Amino acid sequence: MAEPLDCLRHRLLLIAFGYGDQVDVLSDVVSTARTGRPHAALVTRSAPFGRWFPASQAAGFHVVLQGTCRLLPPEAEPVALGPGDVAFLPRGSAHGLADVPSTPMSDSPAPLSGIRYGDAGRPAAGQPTAVMLCGAYLLDRSGPHPLLGDLPEVIHLPARVGRHPELRAAVDLLGTELQRPPRPGADAALPTLLDLLLLYLLRAWFSDGHSCDDSRAGWVAALHDPYVAAALRAIHADPGRRWTVEELGRQARLSRAAFARRFTQLVGRPPLTYLTWWRLTTAARLLRTCDAPVDTIAQQVGYTSPYAFTHAFKRQYGTPPGAYRSGTG
Structure with a gap:
């Protein structure tokens, strides 16, 4: 195709x-x-x-x-x-x-x-x-x-x-x-x-270096932070992987506790919470732009159960994946 x-x-x-x-x-x-x-x-x-x-x-x-x-x-x-x-x-x-x-x-x-x-x-x-x-x-x-x-x-x-x-x-x-x-x-x-x-x-x-003060929390600072940015790149490269906080900490070259604390401070949500959000956000983009079946998209973003994917997607977007794709939700 x-x-x-x-x-x-x-x-x-x-x-x-x-x-x-x-x-x-x-x-x-x-x-x-x-x-x-x-x-x-x-x-x-x-x-x-x-x-x-x-x-x-x-x-x-x-x-x-x-x-x-x-x-x-x-x-x-x-x-x-x-x-x-x-x-x-x-x-x-x-x-x-x-x-x-x-x-x-x-x-x-x-x-x-x-x-x-x-x-x-x-x-x-x-x-x-x-x-x-x-x-x-x-x-x-x-x-x-x-x-x-x-x-x-x-x-x-x-x-x-x-x-x-x-x-x-x-x-x-x-x-x-x-x-x-x-x-x-x-x-x-x-x-x-x-x-x-x-x-x-x-x-x-x-x-140009706008808003990249290390003391400032927020996404702009997160993208300038080499440790958090490394974990973000890993999540975005493979959202379907079964990431753990410890594994993401290794990507960032920090201990589990230090990584979780730094990530949450800058990104504004814990690592696995962001991972879930990004998986569903990626799924929403694929539903809008690609013709792949819903089950295929669910597996691509890390959900082995179609039911679990539909439940999580509806919780974030207020509508099931099929209705979101068709614009009827």
Whole structure:
């Protein structure tokens, strides 16, 4: 049986992200958090302009390709955005986008849907003040990964010469694709490029050293901790294995007690509790993206009993696996 497109895309993203067959926890987090196809549009604005975006279930982003604008969070200082800057709102927070903070806001049109090419939003006349790539990722809020809760309301990645070349490359490719009428292969290329944009912007934020203070509990700190990160990689590489706390401690090169204490402090739940959660989260992703039978998925994530799998899945998601897959739950 051919590998389903979404499963194949996930593997290609792991390779493009620089890890190949080495399991990468951040890539897994993104693949399970996002659902459906991302949305994006190329938007051109001339001053004065001001648009208000209400809170959303989706994680929004804005990339400035040309010109300047201001991102206006409701309870924070305006953020100046210049050419190449990326702004990401992982929680779908309400915000404004304007040429200057004093410009009155108008409500945004209907929520963005699909991919819009060309000069969406171009005014009839006048030199454009800003050309932007705006879009959103639909997130599975039924079982959000705790990493998303640790991210700030707004992530701002300023363009800097020589920094994050892979992020810059993804931005350039997206801008090129969207500035032209759709070309052959666009339906496959654009969702993958948008997924890469999400991965690369998160990688850039983490690599800049944000929130990696060892004294701070949370998922950001866990991914920077070499001991806990080693155990997380082991869990994500083989969620179906019959892991024990002692075995995971060996992966982390810590004693059982020291490992359990450190893992719980940073991740926010004990190792085996996280293992169960990740098994079921992985199962939910497979149910959405692959055609494998439910019993096969149950075995893949470590459940030898279909009844035990169904009971555990329903406890976490509130619906049986079959209903979850069909969308009737």
